[in-house]
Amino acid sequence: MTALRPIHACAALTAAACLAVTLWTGLRDARVALAFGVLIAVGELTRWSGPRVRQAAPLGTAGSLSYALLGADAGRPAGHGAAQVVTVVLAASLLGGVPHIWCGRTPTLDHLARRVLTVGFAAVCFQPLRHQHAFADGSGPAHALLLVVLLLLTALCDALLAAALGHARTGWPFGALLRDELRGLRGIGSAVCATGAVMALGVAVAGLWALPVFCLPLLLAQLSVRRYAAVRATYRQTIASLARATEIAGYTPAGHARRVAALSLAVGRDLGLTRPELAVLEYAALMHDIGQLSLLDPVPAGATAALPVPEQRRIALLGGAVVRQTGVAAAVAVVVERQADPCAEQPLAARIVRAVNAFEEKSRDAGPDGPLRALEELRLATAGDYAPEVVESLARVLARGSLTLPTAG
Structure with missing residues (x-):
C-alpha cells in the first residue's frame, strides 16, 4: 500500500492547484468547456465495472485526452490552459461518477487519481507547445505528429500509474502488471488514444459538432467489448460447471477445484x-481432476497426490483427453495432461497446478497446523516432485494472507 498515498496525494495536490488557478483566472471558452464536460460526464455514466475490465470508461478517457490536446475550435485558437483542463475533467468525472460512487462499484480514488495525473501530464506537455508557430493553427501534419507523440507518452504514463496502483493494492509483481497494461494498449487502449486525437483535430477544423460524430465509433467499440466480456464470463462459467462434475459424482470434495484455481491464480x-x-x-486448475471421471473406483477423498506416479499420469492423460473433447483451448489440455510429468519437463502452469493441488489435499481437514505441515512437506519434496520457485511463491502468497479461498459449500 506504500505507493497509494504518494499517488493519491500528488493527484490531490494537482487537482487543488488547478482548481485554485481556474477560480483565480476564471473559466475561458465556457461553451467548449461545457461541451467537453458533458461528454466526459456521459462517458463516466456509461462506464462499467465488470471483472477484468481494463478500460472501464473509454468515452470519458477519450474526451479527457481530446480536451487536453485541443488547440483550436473551428479555426479559432482555444483559450483554456492546462489548469482549466484538469479542473473541467475532474468536475465532469466526479459528476458522471456519482452513481458509481454511491453504489461503491469501483475503486474511485484510483480511477480519479489516474485521470487527473494522466490528463494533467498531457495538458502540461501540449498547452505550452500549441502557441508555437508550427502548431498555432491547430491542424497540419506537424500538429498531428505532436498529438501522436504526446498520446504515446500519456499512454505510457497511465500504464505506469495503473501498474503502480495495482502493485500497491495487490502485491503482484510490478513488471508483470506493467506488461499487461502495455499489452492492453493494442486493444481498446489504442482506440481510445486514436479517438482522443481525432476528436481534437476534428474540433479544431469543424467545431464542436465533431464531438458526437467521432464519439459514435468508440461507443460501438465499447458495446462490442462489453459483449466480448460477457462471452468470456459465460465461457468461464461453463468451464467451472464442467469442473464441478467430479464433485457432483463424488470423486472430489466440494469446492476443491475452485480452491485450487484461486490459489493457483495467486x-x-x-x-x-x-x-x-x-x-x-x-x-x-479448474479442470485438473476431470480425468478421475474415467475411473471405475473413486480415489479416496480425490487425493491424487498420494497415488503412484504412473497412476497420476494415467489420470492426467485421461483428463487432457476429456478437456480436448470439450472444445476448451488446447493450451489448457496440455497443462492438464502434463501436471504429473517430471517437474523439470513441465511447463510453469503445470508445475503450479501440481504443487497447489498437493498443498490443498495435504492441508484439507488437517487442523490449524495443516497448511504449515503441508508446506513443509512440499519443501522437502522440491528435489524432484515440486518446483522450488513455485513452492516458495506459494509460501509468499500464504504469508500475505490476503487471499480468500472459496469454501466447501
Missing part, C-alpha cells in the same frame, strides 16, 4: 504470469 500472479497465461492456468 501463485501465478506472484510469479509474474501475464493475463493470457493466467487464464490458461485458471481453466487448467
Whole structure:
C-alpha cells in the first residue's frame, strides 16, 4: 500500500492547484468547456465495472485526452490552459461518477487519481507547445505528429500509474502488471488514444459538432467489448460447471477445484504470469481432476497426490483427453495432461497446478497446523516432485494472507 498515498496525494495536490488557478483566472471558452464536460460526464455514466475490465470508461478517457490536446475550435485558437483542463475533467468525472460512487462499484480514488495525473501530464506537455508557430493553427501534419507523440507518452504514463496502483493494492509483481497494461494498449487502449486525437483535430477544423460524430465509433467499440466480456464470463462459467462434475459424482470434495484455481491464480500472479497465461492456468486448475471421471473406483477423498506416479499420469492423460473433447483451448489440455510429468519437463502452469493441488489435499481437514505441515512437506519434496520457485511463491502468497479461498459449500 506504500505507493497509494504518494499517488493519491500528488493527484490531490494537482487537482487543488488547478482548481485554485481556474477560480483565480476564471473559466475561458465556457461553451467548449461545457461541451467537453458533458461528454466526459456521459462517458463516466456509461462506464462499467465488470471483472477484468481494463478500460472501464473509454468515452470519458477519450474526451479527457481530446480536451487536453485541443488547440483550436473551428479555426479559432482555444483559450483554456492546462489548469482549466484538469479542473473541467475532474468536475465532469466526479459528476458522471456519482452513481458509481454511491453504489461503491469501483475503486474511485484510483480511477480519479489516474485521470487527473494522466490528463494533467498531457495538458502540461501540449498547452505550452500549441502557441508555437508550427502548431498555432491547430491542424497540419506537424500538429498531428505532436498529438501522436504526446498520446504515446500519456499512454505510457497511465500504464505506469495503473501498474503502480495495482502493485500497491495487490502485491503482484510490478513488471508483470506493467506488461499487461502495455499489452492492453493494442486493444481498446489504442482506440481510445486514436479517438482522443481525432476528436481534437476534428474540433479544431469543424467545431464542436465533431464531438458526437467521432464519439459514435468508440461507443460501438465499447458495446462490442462489453459483449466480448460477457462471452468470456459465460465461457468461464461453463468451464467451472464442467469442473464441478467430479464433485457432483463424488470423486472430489466440494469446492476443491475452485480452491485450487484461486490459489493457483495467486501463485501465478506472484510469479509474474501475464493475463493470457493466467487464464490458461485458471481453466487448467479448474479442470485438473476431470480425468478421475474415467475411473471405475473413486480415489479416496480425490487425493491424487498420494497415488503412484504412473497412476497420476494415467489420470492426467485421461483428463487432457476429456478437456480436448470439450472444445476448451488446447493450451489448457496440455497443462492438464502434463501436471504429473517430471517437474523439470513441465511447463510453469503445470508445475503450479501440481504443487497447489498437493498443498490443498495435504492441508484439507488437517487442523490449524495443516497448511504449515503441508508446506513443509512440499519443501522437502522440491528435489524432484515440486518446483522450488513455485513452492516458495506459494509460501509468499500464504504469508500475505490476503487471499480468500472459496469454501466447501
